Amino acid sequence: MSEDLNTDRHLTIARSMAEAIEQQMESDPNVFVMGEDIAALGGVYGNTRGLFEKFGPERIRNTPISETAFIGAAVGAAQDGMRPIVELMFVDFIGVCFDAIYNNGAKNNYFSGGQINVPMVLMTAVGGGYSDAGQHSQCLYSTFAHMPGMKVVSPSNAYDAKGLMNAAIRDDNPVIYMFHKGLQGMGWLGTEPGATVATPEDSYTIEIGKAKVVREGTDVTIVGLAMGVHDALKAADKLATTGVSAEVVDLRSLVPLDRETVIESVAKTGRLIVVDEDYNSYGVSGEIIATVTEHDISKLKASPRRVTYPDIPIPFSRHFEQFCMPNADKIVDAYQSMVKGAAVSV
Amino acid sequence: METSRRFEEIIAKIYFEGKTPAFNMTNGPIPGEMHLSNGQEPVAVGVCAHLAKGDVVSATHRSHHQAIAKGVDLNRMAAEIFGKETGLSGGRGGHMHLFDANVNFGCSGIIAQGMGPACGAALSRKLRNQAGVAVSFIGEGAANQGAFHESLNLAALWKLPVVFVIEDNGWGVSVSKESSTSVERNSVRAAGYGMPGHFVEDNDPIAIYEAAGEAIARAREGKGPSLIEIETYRLAGHFMGDAEGYRPEGEKDALFAKDPIPQMSKLLLDEGHADEAAIAELQATAQRRVDEAIAFARESEYAPEEEALTSVFA
Numbered sequence: 212m213s214e215d216l217n218t219d220r221h222l223t224i225a226r227s228m229a230e231a232i233e234q235q236m237e238s239d240p241n242v243f244v245m246g247e248d249i250a251a252l253g254g255v256y257g258n259t260r261g262l263f264e265k266f267g268p269e270r271i272r273n274t275p276i277s278e279t280a281f282i283g284a285a286v287g288a289a290q291d292g293m294r295p296i297v298e299l300m301f302v303d304f305i306g307v308c309f310d311a312i313y314n315n316g317a318k319n320n321y322f323s324g325g326q327i328n329v330p331m332v333l334m335t336a337v338g339g340g341y342s343d344a345g346q347h348s349q350c351l352y353s354t355f356a357h358m359p360g361m362k363v364v365s366p367s368n369a370y371d372a373k374g375l376m377n378a379a380i381r382d383d384n385p386v387i388y389m390f391h392k393g394l395q396g397m398g399w400l401g402t403e404p405g406a407t408v409a410t411p412e413d414s415y416t417i418e419i420g421k422a423k424v425v426r427e428g429t430d431v432t433i434v435g436l437a438m439g440v441h442d443a444l445k446a447a448d449k450l451a452t453t454g455v456s457a458e459v460v461d462l463r464s465l466v467p468l469d470r471e472t473v474i475e476s477v478a479k480t481g482r483l484i485v486v487d488e489d490y491n492s493y494g495v496s497g498e499i500i501a502t503v504t505e506h507d508i509s510k511l512k513a514s515p516r517r518v519t520y521p522d523i524p525i526p527f528s529r530h531f532e533q534f535c536m537p538n539a540d541k542i543v544d545a546y547q548s549m550v551k552g553a554a555v556s557v
Numbered sequence: 558m559e560t561s562r563r564f565e566e567i568i569a570k571i572y573f574e575g576k577t578p579a580f581n582m583t584n585g586p587i588p589g590e591m592h593l594s595n596g597q598e599p600v601a602v603g604v605c606a607h608l609a610k611g612d613v614v615s616a617t618h619r620s621h622h623q624a625i626a627k628g629v630d631l632n633r634m635a636a637e638i639f640g641k642e643t644g645l646s647g648g649r650g651g652h653m654h655l656f657d658a659n660v661n662f663g664c665s666g667i668i669a670q671g672m673g674p675a676c677g678a679a680l681s682r683k684l685r686n687q688a689g690v691a692v693s694f695i696g697e698g699a700a701n702q703g704a705f706h707e708s709l710n711l712a713a714l715w716k717l718p719v720v721f722v723i724e725d726n727g728w729g730v731s732v733s734k735e736s737s738t739s740v741e742r743n744s745v746r747a748a749g750y751g752m753p754g755h756f757v758e759d760n761d762p763i764a765i766y767e768a769a770g771e772a773i774a775r776a777r778e779g780k781g782p783s784l785i786e787i788e789t790y791r792l793a794g795h796f797m798g799d800a801e802g803y804r805p806e807g808e809k810d811a812l813f814a815k816d817p818i819p820q821m822s823k824l825l826l827d828e829g830h831a832d833e834a835a836i837a838e839l840q841a842t843a844q845r846r847v848d849e850a851i852a853f854a855r856e857s858e859y860a861p862e863e864e865a866l867t868s869v870f871a
Contacts, residue, residue: 251803252731275701275737276668276729304667307703341582342589342640344651346666399798401583523869527651528640529588531865 222410223396225257227369228334231376232259232296234414236266239294242380243270245281246298255300256336256395278308282333286316286385289331294380299335302389303349316385317360328383332376337365338391338438338488340536341400344527350520352436352487353494355387356465362419363465365389367440369396369410371463374417382419391437403441420467424476428458431482431546434473434499436462439486439537442518446542455546465495470502477503481512484545486537491519513552516545558598558762558818559843561622564631565593565793567851568621568638572797580798586855587638591652594622596760596792599817600724601626603765603787604692607773613678613691615671616664618653619724623694624664629657631846635854642860643853649868669699672708672721679717679776690776691719697786698729700743709750709784718776720769721784726791731803747784754784760817790815 222230236242244259250273253260263271274281278299285297299305305312316329339348355363362384366372372390379386394406425440426447433443440461447457458476462469477483483503487496496517503515518537526532568591575585582589594601597619605626608614616623624634630645637644638652645657653666661678665671675693682689699705700723712719723743727734740746747754753775755768765787772783790812794801801809825831831839 247729248731255730273732273736275732276698277701277703279703306667307670342651343582344589344653344666345649346653347590399580399582401581521866523866524649526649526865527589527654528644528648528859528865529583530859530862531640531648534862534865 218409218411220410220412221407222369222373223257223402223407224366224369224372224390225260225395225397227373227410228258228376228390229253229260229262231373231380231414233262233265235377235380236262236270241293242296243272243293244296244298245272245274245285247274247276247300249273249298254298256390256392257397258334258390258395278304279311282308283311283315285331285333286311286319286329289316289329289385290319290327294330296332296334296380299333301347302335302337302351303346305335305351305354312361312385313358317358320384321360329385330383332379332386332388334388334390336392337389338393339525339532340393342527342529342532345524348525350389350489352389352465352489353498355389356468356495356498361385361387361466363387363389364419364463365391365437365465366463367394367435367437367461368406368408370408371417371461373410374415375419375463377414378416378419381416386419389437393438394441403438405441405444417463420464420469422460422462422464422469422472424458424472425461426457426459428456428480430456430480431484431549432458432460432473432476432480433484433486433542434460434462435486436465436495438488442537442539442542443486445539446546449539449543450546457546468498468502470506473499473502474506478507478510481510482546482549483511483515484542484549485515485517485519486542487517487519488537489520490522491517492522494519513549516549518542518545558602558821559840560631560846561598561601561625562595562818563843563847564625564850565595565621567847569593569793569797571851576798582798589651590618591797592619592795593793593797594619596790596812596817597724597726598622599760599762599765600694600722600787600789603762604722604769606766607770608690608692610660611689613661613675613689614663614694615675615678615691616662616694617668617671617696617699618664618666619696620655620664620694624655624657624662627662628660629655629662630659631850632853633657635850636857639854639857640859641854641857643857647860647864647868649865669695669702669704669708671695672699672704675719675721676708676712676717679712679719680715683718688777689718690773692773693719693721695721695723696729697723697725697727697734697743698732698737699723700746701737706750709747709752709782712782713751716779716781718779719782720772720776721782722769723784723786724789725786726789728791728795728804730795742786744784744786752782752784754786757785757787760787760789760815762817762821792816
């Protein structure tokens with residue numbers, strides 16, 4: 212999944228995020244970080260580990276539990292010429308501070324006709340599957356992607372994580388950097404080993420708005436984001452044992468959305484499955500399907516399928532949650548029902 | 558306090574089942590996060606002793622002591638923590654989302670967001686001329702969140718029968734109160750919103766009982782809201798599995814020396830309110846209740862998985 216790198220240096224996403232931030236802070240004094248528990252603790256997800264010791268409390272600032280104020284402050288500091296990185300500890304907490312982001316941060320460049328930029332990064336933890344219940348397990352990808360004026364990225368591996376973080380910090384727009392908790396490399400909630408990959412030491416960027424074909428195939432296109440990419444790759448392995456060749460597209464960015472890569476892939480395979488851990492309706496999965504069908508429905512040999520979270524609050528009990536989560540088996544089932552021509556139950 | 562502490566102790570033990578040698582919260586019979594209230598029992602009992610079934614409590618992610626003090630069904634609460642079908646919500650909510658409509662208890666994991674609903678419950682009783690007060694339990698970290706300030710203003714403005722109780726245990730995960738709060742005591746913020754503010758120090762159950770009694774009586778008499786700030790102690794980590802490297806050395810040892818439960822036993826004995834036998838009986842009863850609840854939870858079944866999809870709408 213990563214580039215063919217001449218390095219043995221395997222980093223977790225947590226480490227690669229911290230490294231990108233560190234390198235940016237070394238070269239640009241305007242970069243600073245604010246958030247809860249991000250200083251001495253190094254962040255609840257390890258993405259700022261080591262930074263406090265190196266840069267001190269002025270540039271690595273613990274905040275009170277005051278998201279409206281400190282995320283609003285990030286917008287203001289960005290407008291005044293700094294490059295703040297601010298953390299929203301769980302994306303689920305967006306309710307207490309959304310205005311600062313979507314009504315100010317995302318719109319002020321437009322309202323000012325480009326006079327005022329908001330070069331900030333909001334990094335936030337998403338995802339469930341480890342029994343953290345309904346207010347600590349959401350993805351909310353589409354909530355951010357839907358509102359105009361902010362870029363949205365979500366890496367599936369450490370190589371992309373570092374490149375996207377660098378790109379996000381250098382971008383003159385607000386960038387919502389959504390990192391999936393299950394990919395971070397944190398032992399305390401379990402981690403997907405596939406996310407820990409070879410990552411160069413130097414500072415490089417990955418273009419925001421470019422998806423990547425992470426596995427080539429001919430029979431079906433599986434589009435995913437973050438943890439969904441790993442589910443898709445596992446499904447592709449399973450499908451391969453039955454002679455089915457699946458192509459996997461890692462979106463990497465939601466805004467801008469690389470519709471071309473998805474369209475090209477489906478033109479080749481004729482079949483589309485979207486994996487999205489966010490709620491089923493009104494989201495990323497619908498957007499990808501609409502992109503393909505609007506463009507040229509004749510390319511499809513079958514109705515598209517989506518493997519998503521049902522439209523319910525995320526339940527606590529482990530068996531309930533696992534029943535609802537997307538996974539490789541469900542993707543395989545979706546393919547099989549697709550080729551049988553079964554209708555989707557609504 | 559005994560029931561609550563014994564419950565927390567056994568939950569802590571069971572929580573770590575399946576999570577060693579390497580801590581991974583996905584594993585074991587109680588997965589997910591766990592926030593225990595050891596040390597904070599005086600707050601729950603001191604306040605809830607004044608409350609009836611019909612009074613409303615909104616609590617936080619660290620609420621077992623308050624749930625128990627409010628009279629939540631302990632068997633169903635334990636079963637909910639285990640995610641079983643017999644749990645308060647059949648396993649949908651878990652430890653951070655415990656609801657018992659029979660005793661008007663609810664809790665939530667988003668800091669300070671229980672305060673608005675507490676105001677609403679109070680408003681509802683006032684509008685319909687019905688008895689009852691609302692109590693909103695929060696931590697000291699919540700006093701820096703927008704909802705705190707809005708709720709205090711609204712409650713005072715509308716003279717709502719609500720009491721806001723800050724459990725100040727000095728820590729918001731790894732961030733100390735001193736490094737996050739612009740004032741030394743949150744109780745002074747009450748004046749900014751036109752309501753009485755009271756500070757209770759050193760986790761004293763009797764002093765808490767007295768302050769709460771005054772505030773709750775005020776509310777019942779239609780005189781409006783109050784803010785009570787209680788200095789208490791978190792004897793456990795923020796969540797189970799928290800290594801607490803951020804706590805100064807010796808802090809916890811000093812706090813264990815002040816454990817409110819042995820202190821209370823000693824007080825009762827010294828002042829002649831109870832003898833050794835009575836205390837032993839009380840402890841035995843508490844242990845029995847807890848053991849029964851845990852056995853109930855362990856033995857209960859999980860609901861069929863498709864039931865995850867029900868109860869979204871009424």
